[in-house]
Amino acid sequence: MRAFPLILRAVAEPPARALCTTGGIAGSALLVLVLLASHRSLSTAARTYVSQPGVQLWVAPLGTDNVVRSSALLAEGMPDSVAAIPGIIAADPIVRGFVTVEPQTVEGAVGVQLTLLGIGSIPGRAGGIPPTALRLGRAPQRRGEVALDRAAAFRLHVGVGDSVLANGRSFRVVGLTSGTNLLATQFAFFDLASARKSLGLPDRVSFLALSLDAGAEAGEVARTIEERFDAVAVHTQERFLANNVREVSAGVLPIIAVIAALGMVVAAILVLLLVQGTVEEQRRELAALRAIGVGGSMSAALMLRAALLALIGVGAGGAASLGLARLLDRVLPTVLLSPLPVDLLRTSVAFVAVAVLASLLPLARLRRMDPLEAFRQ
Amino acid sequence: MIPLEMTSVCRTRGRGAHAVQAVRNITLRVDPGEVVLLRGPSGSGKTTLLALAAGLLAADAGTVTVAGLRLDRATESARRQLRQRAVGLVFQRGGLASHLSARDNVRLMAELAGHPARESRRQADLLLESLGVGHRAAQRPQELSGGEEMRVAVARALVHRPMLVLADEPTANLDSVSGAQVAECLARAAKLQGAAVVIATHDDRLLRIADRDLGLTDGVLGVPLLRSYG
Numbered sequence: 001m002r003a004f005p006l007i008l009r010a011v012a013e014p015p016a017r018a019l020c021t022t023g024g025i026a027g028s029a030l031l032v033l034v035l036l037a038s039h040r041s042l043s044t045a046a047r048t049y050v051s052q053p054g055v056q057l058w059v060a061p062l063g064t065d066n067v068v069r070s071s072a073l074l075a076e077g078m079p080d081s082v083a084a085i086p087g088i089i090a091a092d093p094i095v096r097g098f099v100t101v102e103p104q105t106v107e108g109a110v111g112v113q114l115t116l117l118g119i120g121s122i123p124g125r126a127g128g129i130p131p132t133a134l135r136l137g138r139a140p141q142r143r144g145e146v147a148l149d150r151a152a153a154f155r156l157h158v159g160v161g162d163s164v165l166a167n168g169r170s171f172r173v174v175g176l177t178s179g180t181n182l183l184a185t186q187f188a189f190f191d192l193a194s195a196r197k198s199l200g201l202p203d204r205v206s207f208l209a210l211s212l213d214a215g216a217e218a219g220e221v222a223r224t225i226e227e228r229f230d231a232v233a234v235h236t237q238e239r240f241l242a243n244n245v246r247e248v249s250a251g252v253l254p255i256i257a258v259i260a261a262l263g264m265v266v267a268a269i270l271v272l273l274l275v276q277g278t279v280e281e282q283r284r285e286l287a288a289l290r291a292i293g294v295g296g297s298m299s300a301a302l303m304l305r306a307a308l309l310a311l312i313g314v315g316a317g318g319a320a321s322l323g324l325a326r327l328l329d330r331v332l333p334t335v336l337l338s339p340l341p342v343d344l345l346r347t348s349v350a351f352v353a354v355a356v357l358a359s360l361l362p363l364a365r366l367r368r369m370d371p372l373e374a375f376r377q
Numbered sequence: 378m379i380p381l382e383m384t385s386v387c388r389t390r391g392r393g394a395h396a397v398q399a400v401r402n403i404t405l406r407v408d409p410g411e412v413v414l415l416r417g418p419s420g421s422g423k424t425t426l427l428a429l430a431a432g433l434l435a436a437d438a439g440t441v442t443v444a445g446l447r448l449d450r451a452t453e454s455a456r457r458q459l460r461q462r463a464v465g466l467v468f469q470r471g472g473l474a475s476h477l478s479a480r481d482n483v484r485l486m487a488e489l490a491g492h493p494a495r496e497s498r499r500q501a502d503l504l505l506e507s508l509g510v511g512h513r514a515a516q517r518p519q520e521l522s523g524g525e526e527m528r529v530a531v532a533r534a535l536v537h538r539p540m541l542v543l544a545d546e547p548t549a550n551l552d553s554v555s556g557a558q559v560a561e562c563l564a565r566a567a568k569l570q571g572a573a574v575v576i577a578t579h580d581d582r583l584l585r586i587a588d589r590d591l592g593l594t595d596g597v598l599g600v601p602l603l604r605s606y607g
Contacts, residue, residue: 003488006481010474288472291433292533293461293489295454371433374472375424375545 007294008301011286013278018309024270025313025351026320028263032347033321035256035263037337039249041181044338046244048133048179049119049187050237052126052209056218058240059091059208062231066240066247067096068117068182073204078229082208085224087216093205094127095120095195101148101188103156104163104170112156116148116188118166120195126209129177129189136160137175143194147175149186151334166190167198181336182248267313267351268358271306276362278302286366287373299363303356310355311348318344378445380463380541380573381407381430386439388425388596399425401596402439407573409540412564412586415577417593423577426593427543430575431464432456444540461489465534465572467544467563471526473518479505479529480514483536490537497536504532508562524555531562535570542566542574548583560586 013021049067050058059082061072083091099118103111121127123141137160140147146166148158153176158164162173166188180187196202212221222234235243279286279302289298318339325337388400399422407413415423428434429441432448441448444463448456460466465486473482480501487497505511508528510521518526527547534542544563548556564586567574576583584590592599 002491002494003485006477006485006488009481010477010485012476282475284470284472285474288466288468289474291431291460291468291472292466292486293457294485295457372424372428374433374466374468375428 003294004297004301007289007297008304010289010294011278011282011298011301011305013274013305013309014281017274017277021270021274022309022313022316025267025310025355026316028267028270029314029317029347029351030320030324031317032260032263032350033317033339033343034324034337035260036343036347037321037325037339038183038335039252039256040338040340040343041336042183042248042252043245044179045182045187045336046248047241048130050241050244051130051132052237053131054211055092055126055209056212056237057210057222057225058235058237059210059225060206060233060235062233064206065233065235065243067119067207067244068247070096070206072231073201073206074208074232075229076203078232079205079208081229082210082225085221085228087213087221089211089213090126092122092126092209092211093192094207094209095192095199095201095204096206097195097199097201098185099166099188099198101152101156101164101166103158104165114152114155115185116152116166117182117185118188118190118195118199120190120192120199122192126211127207129175133177133179135176135178137173140174140189140191140194143191144171145174145191145194146171147177147189148173149180149188150176150178151181151336152186152188154333169194169198178333181334183336264350264354267310268354271310271355271358272361274309275302275306275359276365279362279366283369283373284376287369287371290369291371291374299366302363302366303359306355306359307352310351314344314348314351318347378409378540379406379442380409380444381405381575382440382442383430384440384442386429386436386441388429388434388437390425399596400429400436403596403598404439405591405598407541407575409571409573410567411588412567412574412576414583414587414590415575415593416579416590421593422596423593424545425596427545427575427577430541431466431543432459462491462537463540465537465539465542465566467527467530467534467542467547469546469549471518471530473526473530473533475518478515478517479510479521479525479532482518482529483532486533487536492537500536501532504536505529508532509558522555524551524558527551527555527559528562531559531566535562535566535572538570539572542572544574544576544578546578546580547576548578548580553582556580556582 064070079091079093096119098115101116102113105111129139225234321339328335383405386403389396390399483501484497487500505514510525510528547559560583566572
């Protein structure tokens, strides 16, 4: 393929059309990347809370396998009974429930109301704000304090030091968290006692987060708990994490897949039109190149150009998605995008494959071209 | 080795009611250094004959042998390699790649023939210089005049020192000066490189460089022509 670099240049598209196609591909790639990034944000939010340091097992009511959707509660007195089982260092109680939060304004003023996923835990113990999530301020340490997800705080127009009403009770905002936005709702962190009171659940807990001895075998401990207590399910940290990710993303995945597929189809059509246009408009030139002995490398060159344009388009779309993520983080934190290099890599591979496939149809026409076209005036 | 030998070659173009026998029972031999003109009216089969000689079309009957290779027995790949190494083609409109400079158009042919990139560039520059378009080497075809473009096309056809040069109406769109220059280039290729040159043309001006002048009428090769078809 000695002459390939020259052939690659010889079959170039008109620059303006190549630019338009690249722009179109960049737009499609941006759409796909934003969808992937928003999906990534959802699963990140589900992971962030469940990734509690030092926790190996989660005890939940039977039938409840995630934090996001659950209604049942564990039996009264269970935390102490579970903590007494050999191999368990700590069984930290967690209460969860939906709370209506609004800014505490002057009487009579109507503010924004949000329904947030309230989490109550013992300050300093497992089940509270994971260290990676605290963005500003501190975790609640006593009654009357709350830490809000920053997107929720943005929508409520409150910040650290402001007061909010949660189920009608007054709380002071002491911290803001990130990575805790589930889009449909956001996390709000309370101390255990405040949460119980606000949710009307005295002496009850939703989950237990278990920390085990270094020598304890998690499976054995889980079996012991399930044998000893009725209507209880014990999940490993990994399983519980996967359950939460599934719960938040299962509903949106089909929509994301459909829109991403549409983006791919648009990119494929653009590439097809570009290659088709090149083949049609430069018929005589391409026929002459074939006549002088340029063979399959001409098709390879056209295909490579289509792949390169797709790659440039995805690169531009990727850069735009990073810029958009940063911009949204600053001006509109309710829309959370977390683009990752792996998403860019997968999108690049998919778009290049689509571009190559899309170029096959016009290339088939090129192969059927009458060699005498080169001689025709 | 004989650059071109055709024996009893026939070729039909089109199908069914539209089928036309473009070339009928043609026997032709062109020796090294010889310039042969093929003259005839439009549709007489000149271009079909060139395409058969280039291995771009297959003969329905008869044999075509180029530089010792019988084309009917050769694979597509072998015919392509033959065009890369032993055949030079000049098209009526030049047929140059519009995205490449004049130099790169010529280089492309040299590289297709297997010459190293640096050597190809040197050869391209030398040839363009000798054809009087060295100063236009960096220009693209659309930036050249008709005569310059055709001389670049001739350079492309000659750069790999082919045994056989096939030119289709190389002077049709040129003024008399440019036409004479292009004719001179082709004649020089025949004499200096020992190439066999077959030119399909209407142009009487090319008679002065021709060793043989053959007429083609309705696909039949005839005696030297007495009149112009221009």
